[in-house]
Amino acid sequence: MKRVSLVLLVALCAAPVFMTSCRAGRESSPPPARPNIVLITIDTLRADRLGRGFTPAIDALATAGVRFDNARTTVPLTLPAHVTIMTGLLPTAHGVRENGAVFAPQASSPTLARRLRDAGYQTGGFVGAYVLDRRFGLADGFDAYDDRVRRDPAEGARLEAQRPGSEVVDAAVAWLQQARPQFFLWVHLYDPHAPYEPPAGYREKAGGDAYNGEVAYADAQVARIVETLRARSAVDSTVIAIAGDHGEGLGDHGEHTHGMLAYDSTLKVPLVLSGATLQPRVVTTPVSLVDLAPSLLRLAGLAPSAAGSADLLAQSQPSERDVYAETLYPRSAGWHALGVLAGERWKLIQSSETELYDLSSDPVEQRNVAAAHAGVVQGMTARLATLQAAAPATSAPVAAEASERLRALGYVSGASAPAGIDPRAPNPARVIEAWGRFETALSQTNAGRPQEALAALKALAGSFPNAPVFQTTYGRALKDAGRPAEAVAVYRQAVARIRDAGLYHDLAIAARAAGNLTEALRAEQAALALEARNPAALNGLGLLHAEAGRAKEAAASFEQAAALDPSNASYWTNLGNARRELSDLPQAESAYRRALDVDPTYPDAANGLGTILVQTGRAADAVQWFERALQHQSDFYEARLNLGIAFQESGQRERANAVYREILAKAPARFKREREAAAQLLR
Numbered sequence: 001m002k003r004v005s006l007v008l009l010v011a012l013c014a015a016p017v018f019m020t021s022c023r024a025g026r027e028s029s030p031p032p033a034r035p036n037i038v039l040i041t042i043d044t045l046r047a048d049r050l051g052r053g054f055t056p057a058i059d060a061l062a063t064a065g066v067r068f069d070n071a072r073t074t075v076p077l078t079l080p081a082h083v084t085i086m087t088g089l090l091p092t093a094h095g096v097r098e099n100g101a102v103f104a105p106q107a108s109s110p111t112l113a114r115r116l117r118d119a120g121y122q123t124g125g126f127v128g129a130y131v132l133d134r135r136f137g138l139a140d141g142f143d144a145y146d147d148r149v150r151r152d153p154a155e156g157a158r159l160e161a162q163r164p165g166s167e168v169v170d171a172a173v174a175w176l177q178q179a180r181p182q183f184f185l186w187v188h189l190y191d192p193h194a195p196y197e198p199p200a201g202y203r204e205k206a207g208g209d210a211y212n213g214e215v216a217y218a219d220a221q222v223a224r225i226v227e228t229l230r231a232r233s234a235v236d237s238t239v240i241a242i243a244g245d246h247g248e249g250l251g252d253h254g255e256h257t258h259g260m261l262a263y264d265s266t267l268k269v270p271l272v273l274s275g276a277t278l279q280p281r282v283v284t285t286p287v288s289l290v291d292l293a294p295s296l297l298r299l300a301g302l303a304p305s306a307a308g309s310a311d312l313l314a315q316s317q318p319s320e321r322d323v324y325a326e327t328l329y330p331r332s333a334g335w336h337a338l339g340v341l342a343g344e345r346w347k348l349i350q351s352s353e354t355e356l357y358d359l360s361s362d363p364v365e366q367r368n369v370a371a372a373h374a375g376v377v378q379g380m381t382a383r384l385a386t387l388q389a390a391a392p393a394t395s396a397p398v399a400a401e402a403s404e405r406l407r408a409l410g411y412v413s414g415a416s417a418p419a420g421i422d423p424r425a426p427n428p429a430r431v432i433e434a435w436g437r438f439e440t441a442l443s444q445t446n447a448g449r450p451q452e453a454l455a456a457l458k459a460l461a462g463s464f465p466n467a468p469v470f471q472t473t474y475g476r477a478l479k480d481a482g483r484p485a486e487a488v489a490v491y492r493q494a495v496a497r498i499r500d501a502g503l504y505h506d507l508a509i510a511a512r513a514a515g516n517l518t519e520a521l522r523a524e525q526a527a528l529a530l531e532a533r534n535p536a537a538l539n540g541l542g543l544l545h546a547e548a549g550r551a552k553e554a555a556a557s558f559e560q561a562a563a564l565d566p567s568n569a570s571y572w573t574n575l576g577n578a579r580r581e582l583s584d585l586p587q588a589e590s591a592y593r594r595a596l597d598v599d600p601t602y603p604d605a606a607n608g609l610g611t612i613l614v615q616t617g618r619a620a621d622a623v624q625w626f627e628r629a630l631q632h633q634s635d636f637y638e639a640r641l642n643l644g645i646a647f648q649e650s651g652q653r654e655r656a657n658a659v660y661r662e663i664l665a666k667a668p669a670r671f672k673r674e675r676e677a678a679a680q681l682l683r
C-alpha cells in the first residue's frame, strides 16, 4: 500500500503541471534548531520573593533572561492555573475553574505537551502534589507523567497531599539524563505551599522565615535541574521557563493563603524565560500566565493553539491590555465569586460590590476608588462581562435520574453545589476574617487536634449553612474527635441542603465509624448516583462489601477505584486483600505490587505481599517485605507476627522464636489476636 502511494507521488511530480506544489513541499528550508524546553512551576511563590538573596538560581536565570515584573495568574488556585499554563486558555475557555475539577483536553485546543510531542519532542512531567494527579487531566501529551504522591489512606484523597521537591527533582533528573533532544520537561515544585516546613537549614538561609525557607528550598531544586542541563552541555540548547502558579496572602488584606481573594499578593507571579537566544531584559507591561504556552510554542517554531494571547518574546513590549483573572473558590464558603481585570494603571475586582484600584498610586490595593471613576468602572465592567460570557454554561444540573436515585435511597437533596450564584452573597473580602478562623481550625484538624477546632467550626457551620466547606470540615472534626454519631447528624443536614458526591461520601465514612453500616452503604450509593466514577466512594463501597463478607463485590469496587486513581496505594492494597479473600493469589500479588510501585513505604501493601509469598511457598522472600512494613510502622503487630511465621516457614526457628517473644513482651493488650498466636507458635 505504501509502495503504491510512493510510486504515485513520484509520477505526480514528474508531470509538469504538478511541479509547483510538489516542489513547495521539498523546498521548505530545514527548520531552525528547536530548543529543548524546561518549564518549572513553583507553587504558591509570591512574585516579590525573587531578588532578595535566597533564590540565587532563579535570580541568575532572570538576570540572564527575560524577567516579567508584572505577570499575573488567571486563577489563584493550583489546578486551574496550571491548566492555563498548559493550554494558553483562560479558565472561562478551558473550563477548569476549581481544584478537583477534571480537565478534558479538546482536540481543537491541544495542550503544550501534546503539541510538542506531536512535533517530535520527548515529553516528561513531574508533579509534587495530588492536586495535579493524572486523574485531573494534565497528563495528556506526556510520554512520562510522574505523579507518585503518597496519600494517607486514613485521610482519603486530600488534594494537598504532597511530596518534597527533592523527590520530584530526583525523578526529573533521572529522566533528563536519558532524554533525547528535543525534549520538553515540566517540573512542579509544591514546597512553598502551606504548611511551611522547610527542611533543616533553609529557614536560616532565608532569614528565619519559614515560608521564605520553603522558597529557598524550591530554588535549590531549580539549581539541581540547571546543573543537570549543564552537565549534559544542554544549557545553550534549552529554554528554561520559571513560573509561579499563584502567590500567597501571608496576611495581606487579611488573607493568609490563597484562592479566596484576588489581590496582587496572590495574583502576581514570578515569570522568567531564559535561553541562549533570548536577550536579557525586563518587561513591565501586564502579562498573564495565559501568554506562556503560546510563547513557548513560538520558540519551538509552532503556531499558538489559541488566539488572544500576547507574544512574551516580541521585540517590543507586549501591547497594553487588561489581563483577566477570577476565583470561584469563595462559593465553597457561600460567598461571591470574584472577576478581575488588571491593566497598566487600573485594576477592577467585581463581586457583589465593585472595587477599583489605581495601581499607579496604590499598588497594594488599599483604597477603593470605584465611586470616583465611574467611567473606568463602566468600561472595565463591560469588558469583564464579555470575557465571562465566553464561559460555557456551568456543568449541567444533575439529571432528574440522579434525583430519582437519591430519593430511592432515602435522601432528598437540595440544589447542586455550590448553590446557585446568589448576586447578594458577600464579597469575600468583607468576611475574610471568618476564613482565617476556618483555616486555623482546619490546620488543627489536619494536625490531629480536632478537639481544639470544634467550637470554631460549629460556629462557622451555623453562620454559613450553605457553605459546603464549613459543613464537611465540622463533620470531619467531630468524627476525628471520636463523635461519629454527631458527625452523621451534621452531614445529614448538609446533604439535605447541598447536593455533592463528596458530602455523601463523608456521610458514609462517618456512618461507618458510628457503626451504622446500612446508612454508610446508602450514602456511598448516593455519592455514586451523583458521580458514578468517584474513586473514593467506590473504595468506600468496596470496604463496606468486604466487611459484610461480599469479597467478589468488594473486589469489583476496588478494581474500579484503582483504575480511576491508579496512584492511590490504598486502593490497590484493598484490591489485593479482596482478591486474597477470593483465593486469587496471583492477581492479589500483582495488586500489592502495584501498590508498592506507587508507594514503596506502604506497610499494608508490604504486609499483604509478604503474606502471599508465604502462602505460595516463598517464605524466605517474604521476610524483607514484613521487615519493610515494620520499618515504616513499628507497632504493626500483624506484620510482626507474619515475620515470625516467615522465619519459621523458612527454617529459621530461633529467629522466629525471638520475634514471638518480642510480641509477647511488647505488644499492648489490644493486640490480643497477635499475642495469642505468638504464644501458640513459640516453641
Ligand SMILES: [Zn+2]
Pocket (backbone or CB within 6 Å): 043, 044, 077, 078, 079, 245, 246
Ligand atoms: Zn498552587
